[in-house]
Amino acid sequence: MPQAGIHAMVGMATRKWTGAREWLLLGAVLGSVTPDLDNLAVAVATLTGGATEGLHRTFTHSVFFIAAVVAVFYAIGALKKDARWTNLGYGLGLGILLHILVDLVLWFNNVHIFWPLNGEVGLWKEYPAGLEWLREFNEQAAEFLFFGVYLWALGSWARKFGTDGDFAGKLRFWTWFEFVLFAIFFILLLTGKIFAIISGGLYLVSILMVFFVTIRMRKTLEAA
Numbered sequence: 001m002p003q004a005g006i007h008a009m010v011g012m013a014t015r016k017w018t019g020a021r022e023w024l025l026l027g028a029v030l031g032s033v034t035p036d037l038d039n040l041a042v043a044v045a046t047l048t049g050g051a052t053e054g055l056h057r058t059f060t061h062s063v064f065f066i067a068a069v070v071a072v073f074y075a076i077g078a079l080k081k082d083a084r085w086t087n088l089g090y091g092l093g094l095g096i097l098l099h100i101l102v103d104l105v106l107w108f109n110n111v112h113i114f115w116p117l118n119g120e121v122g123l124w125k126e127y128p129a130g131l132e133w134l135r136e137f138n139e140q141a142a143e144f145l146f147f148g149v150y151l152w153a154l155g156s157w158a159r160k161f162g163t164d165g166d167f168a169g170k171l172r173f174w175t176w177f178e179f180v181l182f183a184i185f186f187i188l189l190l191t192g193k194i195f196a197i198i199s200g201g202l203y204l205v206s207i208l209m210v211f212f213v214t215i216r217m218r219k220t221l222e223a224a
């Protein structure tokens with residue numbers, strides 16, 4: 001079920017279409033992760049005692065958000081007379097669109113693709129009966145597994161293309177960090193223990209880390 005790491009790998013898979021245009025593939029990978037940064041808004045609302053309703057899978061999962069992002073980066077590209085920013089905006093738009101499509105097909109929840117207008121869309125309204133264990137696995141452990149798999153995939157590209165060698169050690173650290181988190185939370189889940197606040201906090205740390213690692217390793221995406 002589309003964890004952020006899976007979305008990022010869907011972004012990587014667009015390299016056949018994005019070609020050699022600078023920052024386009026970078027945008028597609030970042031855009032594939034961006035919609036789930038709305039979890040930061042959920043966290044802020046939770047910590048400040050605000051309402052979390054209507055924050056996840058709404059404003060960042062909307063076709064209007066895509067249009068706004070592409071327009072803003074188009075304007076930056078025009079102002080700076082630098083086509084890379086325009087490419088980045090198109091890439092982000094493509095990535096966000098793919099994220100929404102993958103969520104629609106594979107997530108057991110509705111997506112507000114026309115936010116702020118009404119109209120939720122989704123193939124599955126909720127988890128089918130008998131699959132509650134899958135919900136807990138997804139929410140408590142699987143995000144870390146797929147962050148790790150994504151970072152591992154990025155590292156394998158870096159080795160293949162001979163790029164970002166100076167970052168290899170840190171990348172290895174973060175990749176193992178994610179696999180270890182997965183192992184810990186999976187074992188806790190098997191023993192029936194759920195630490196939603198701790199795993200939620202580590203999820204936010206992880207998604208921001210993945211965002212910055214992706215930007216740091218843009219040479220690898222350029223070379224792909």
Ligand SMILES: [Zn+2]
Pocket residue numbers: 035036057061099103
């Ligand atoms: Zn999503």
